[in-house]
Amino acid sequence: MPKIKAVFLSTTAIAFAVMVWGTSARAAEVTKVNAGEGHVYIDQGKDDGFVFGAEVCFYGPEEKKIACGTVRQSQLTHAMVSVDKKAAKLIKKGTIAELQKEKPD
Numbered sequence: 001m002p003k004i005k006a007v008f009l010s011t012t013a014i015a016f017a018v019m020v021w022g023t024s025a026r027a028a029e030v031t032k033v034n035a036g037e038g039h040v041y042i043d044q045g046k047d048d049g050f051v052f053g054a055e056v057c058f059y060g061p062e063e064k065k066i067a068c069g070t071v072r073q074s075q076l077t078h079a080m081v082s083v084d085k086k087a088a089k090l091i092k093k094g095t096i097a098e099l100q101k102e103k104p105d
Contacts, residue, residue, distance in 0.1 A: 028050065028056075028096075028097040029043050029094060029096060029097065030042055030043075030058070030095040030097060031078070032093065033091050033092065035085060035089045036085070038082055038083050038085040038088045039072075039083075039088070040069065040080070040081045040088060041079070041081075042056070042079050042080075042097045043077075044097075045079045046074050046076050046079075047077065049099050050071050050081075050099065052071055052073070052074050053070060054070070054100075055068055055069070056069055056098065056099060057098055058095050058096065058097050059097075060095065066087065066091055066095065067083050067087030067088075068083070068100060069081040069084075070082055
């Protein structure tokens with residue numbers, strides 16, 4: 001019986017770690033917004049796939065899409081995304097940003 005508990009607990013811990021790591025690997029968080037310029041700054045960069053020209057979408061509560069934009073500046077650990085100025089007013093610090101998946105040819 002103790003072996004079953006150990007297997008169950010280790011399986012649960014591994015599943016939780018994969019779930020947390022998988023989410024953080026593709027989602028970034030907004031750190032700053034310059035609505036007047038339409039610039040949104042995020043806390044992930046080239047190391048996480050946020051490279052120049054990549055399309056990024058921003059999601060609000062209940063995963064509702066707020067806006068999408070294009071990466072215009074990218075460093076190893078942070079990036080700047082250009083969006084429509086009206087949409088930038090809706091994006092707040094802490095909003096989730098995700099890379100848009102590529103469309104098949």
